[in-house]
Amino acid sequence: MIPRNRVLDLLRTINSAACQCPAHGYRGNIQVSNVTPLKDYAFEIKCSTVRYGLGVTREVGLDLVNLGAKNVCVMTDPNLVSLNPVKAVLNSLTKNGINYKVYDKVRVEPTDSSFKDATRFVKEGQFDSFVAVGGGSVMDTCKAANLYYCDPDADFLDYVNAPVGKGKPVDVTLKPMIAIPTTSGTGSETTGAAIFDFEDIHTKTGISHAALRPLLAIIDPLHTLSLPEKVSNYAGFDIFCHALESFTAIPYTERGPAPSNPALRPAYQGSNPISDVWARFCLHTLQKYFTRAVYNADDIEARSYMHLAATMAGVGIGNAGVHLCHGLAYPIAGNVKSFVPKDYGKDPIIPHGLSVVMTAPAVFRYTASSDPDKHLEAAGLLGAEVTGKKKADAGEILSDTILKYMDTMKIENGLSSLGYTSEDIPKLVKGALPQQRLLKMSPLQQSEEDLSKMLEDSLTIF
Template sequence: MTQRRRVLDLLRTINMASCQCPAHSHRGNIQVTNATPLKDYAFEIKCSTVRYGLGVTKEVGLDLLNLGAKNVCVMTDPNVVSLSPMKAVLDSLTSKGINYKVYDKVRVEPTDSSFKDAIKFAKEGNFDSFVAIGGGSVMDTCKAANLYSCDPDADFLDYVNQPIGKGKDVTVQLKPLIAIPTTSGTGSETTGMSIFDYEEIQAKTGIANAALRPILALIDPLHTLTVPKNVAIFSGFDIFCHALESFTAIPYSERGPAPANPALRPVYQGSNPISDVWARFCLQTLNKYFFRSISNADDIEARSSMHLAATMAGVGIGNAGVHLCHGLAYPIAGNVKQFVPDDYGKDPIIPHGLAVVVTAPAVFRFTAASDPDKHLEAAELLGADVTGVKQADAGKVLADVILRYMERLGIVNGLFELGYKATDIPKLVEGALPQHRLLKLTPVPQSGEDLSKLLEDSLTVY
């Protein structure tokens, strides 16, 4: 305690002795107390190593060789397994004499059941390293398989986020995981998040821990040339909402309580100056390249830029977090009825990017009062003219620019066209309320009635 008091006294002395001249008078006022802060006072940036470049996938064999890998689990889905990205991975492993086994049963929009099947494969294989090649579903499944194979006695809900699971901290040592994304959206290649549909409650939840992060993300824009149109659109809107939500999330200094130990600081910490850099980059990239990347699948500049933006958005959300669009999207996707979009097979599914963007206009009208300037800045970065716009109109302006993107890219006219009616709203609210991790990052408090209103406003959006 004596040493702590000396530190506090020193800080106070520095504050009092700081230069008072006009040039330096905006130094702030350091407030130091002996009490444990109710709000957090720091943020940290953690990220996978990122390697970006055309054809970089061919290096994965050498990467595994450098790690001393002897028995590798390669995870992918039934679509990617027959495409050129998978061939590039296996050719690289074979050329370096790396032994591997392929798990190609990853479910697009995974469930707890599909996670458990992949976990069983990983446990039986006794692998010393993992490679995930595919979209966010593949990378999230591979993270879970790695975790539970390294803690084989754990109950499935031990690591799942509270209040659905126990939210247990990860203390076991995970095996090296290399992630190679083939879509441009989730940013899962850099995050400690693993998301799935928990079938019991018909809503998404997940596992959040820095230990899940891949050690290396190989960002190869060549893989984006094989992405179908609707997959590219919905993945792009995932970037869109990642950037907007992390940019407008509650500031890190307003999130609480402060951790008693820095190791306990959560993965999602709130907006901060560094994550804001990534968000701005992503919004500018979307403004310049989103439409181009969809109108011409062979536009390598546009698709490369979107691929990089997805990773940068992942760095942003992996530390700042997301809020209401994602919190509402989880029950929207989990309660799908008959909606089957093109390019996604024959089974009913509401792709993640579609589920998050459908409520975005309503969400940002709702959150704008928390920081009108930031909402207007986001709208401007996306291409809106905000000259002379009043702060009171920030939510409307941002919502209008979001709608412009949605309409031009053919997004359905709200929840109604996804198969939902007003009578479904209570069940959707029920699925959203347990998403504490996301709702608490929303920059304004919200009640169940607020969530109901947001969903009502999203039944039709144009």
Template sequence: MAAAGRDRVVHLLRQLQRAACQCPTHSHTYSQAPGLPASEKTTDYAFEMAVSNIRYGAGVTKEVGMDLQNMGAKNVCLMTDKNLSQLPPVEVVMNSLTKNGINFKVYDNVRVEPTDKSFVEAIEFAKRGAFDAYVAVGGGSTIDTCKAANLYASSPDGDFLDYVNDPIGKGKPVTVTLKPLIAVPTTAGTGSETTGVAIFDYEHLKVKTGIASRAIKPTLGIIDPLHTLHMPPRVVANSGFDVLCHALESYTALPYHMRSPCPSNPVNRPAYQGSNPISDVWAIQALQIVAKYLKRAVRNPDDLEARSNMHLASVFAGIGFGNAGVHLCHGMSYPISGLVKMYKAKDYNVDHSLVPHGLSVVLTSPAVFTFTAQMFPERHLETAKILGKSN
């Protein structure tokens, strides 16, 4: 029975692996190069790691103006959303830019859970501005929107669907040189400051899709835990659920040496390669932090220790899944969030229906891990123990 269950899980994970269109954010099949011949059957034997530069520290946001000055930036785009534009994180960034003589323009029309329309509006702003650097201040929605704006402003003659994943878009590899992008995350969940992925709702087809390329990773992630003190409790909880599932899914993903086909050239190796020894380290560390600090971070908005550690956990899990990928929880989260049209989550100051990403992900997690436990019971038992299961 155990062998049969394991075979079922392997079969499903392989099916997911081959279905690149189902989960552009985390699919193990993503590559920046054309597909390999179907006749190539051997599994891979190697993995590689890619991650943005990261700087961590309470108050470190004040250095962003110096970073841009060091880069020689003369005309900067500052992206955020309407709510955050009135809060201290954006004020700190603007003060730093002003103090260091950086000319900048603010785009504060980022949509929480962006769409193709909101992406295009940000792209048009970036094209008109002819910016030589970008700063994104906000959650994953803001950072992803800024990645897209940077990409398409650097490739002004292209069509919007050129870089969107196949089969929704053309899935072209990114060959243009992008401008520097500094990401200042204000939530502790997406890990977008570490990854080369930008996700949006494609409204015409009512699906969630994205752009995935190592080329669009932020140049630098500024991890300032002081910003997390402005997160309402439900935002902390849902962001924490995303961290939890990033870590659990990447740790229990199909191992890199079971992924097929083996690339004939390193450029064909996908960014999301399956669980591997390096991603495992980051995933386990993230889980240990979540187990210790998530409840505290939700219950007490002034608990800087808890919120600081959850900010780190988000980065750790982002590095893990950004190279290993995740699986069913995230794959099934897209129809959950995409099909709900009337729900407005508490503590989210938005004017449209919204199922927070972390909530849509965690809903299926009990059923998912009951199923996947048949493949790697020892890994599931290890993570359960970390999260507090005594036997």
């Protein structure tokens, strides 16, 4: 192995000898230091293995055979347990002689209590692998149950993100998990995040570590054909905001501090050239297929592309991160009053994608000054005419573009339509402040007054 000092000498030699003309992008001397910089200087891309194709769910039984699985926990929710996606999974397991038990009590928009209930189930089962079939709620619940099953002595808050929990790194080996998404939005099949409502403080938080990532994501567009219109709609806006937020997040070279050990580099690292590729793909896909997928349930082409975009957005956010839309969305969902959306049952709930997009117009008006070119590019990818537009107008142009999509998709007219008033703003800000992991990913720092204004501006949006 070449000694470090030899490598540094070589870099300095290359730098001094390199062509310094503008045509070759000379940007000044490369500074090589032995000291770990205050801000990060690298990013890394981690991702679950992704398998995509119509009908590919039939292969899951063989995947488990290949893993040597003997006793599998299949997790889903009460709405899905009797539908085709779960039937396809169980048929494949049965055909291939896999022993399994089904946990079908996953709560849509899970809580700390529902995570704990799932954990109790798996601790009684002696499972050697997991299969999650469902939306983000199912996949996140499965991740959490796998974690606490593999670390039975852990306190629940040990792994929950700080400052709500202790935010301990995961140093136990988890069981293999296969994720089979049935909605097109969360991207949880490729991330190491598990999000839940923490009931004591009425806001969402989560567990975030690369160890939680599923081993394999099976992306089967056939499962999306059973999605109701509103579920497809709200889930699509989760893709929408994942792409916009990861694309506009603080650049990875501006995030700090740099890790003292690469194993300590966080999952959310800031925007970078590779995550930007996924974000651009998603924004272009939304422009072409979002409306078709929502209003034409049997449009297999549109729903297939949206299903793929959800996974690609998951790869992007799983490494770049999201920021203000998600940070503000968590208390919006956690403090739900009486809003009951169509296609989501009878209990009050603010679906995740809806809570996230509510503040998006205000958020991107706020962040646009950090990088007007990127905000204009995002608007252009979503179909806006941006040729010759002024950088100073980037925020309004992107905001107006988002509002057009919200209007087309018949999204509710702001937080007031979800039951909130100006009197609720301080409580929502208080719920957002613990989301420092997300708020710090914003390209602009923000004060409590800034958060309040974004929420106030989101009370009525049309």
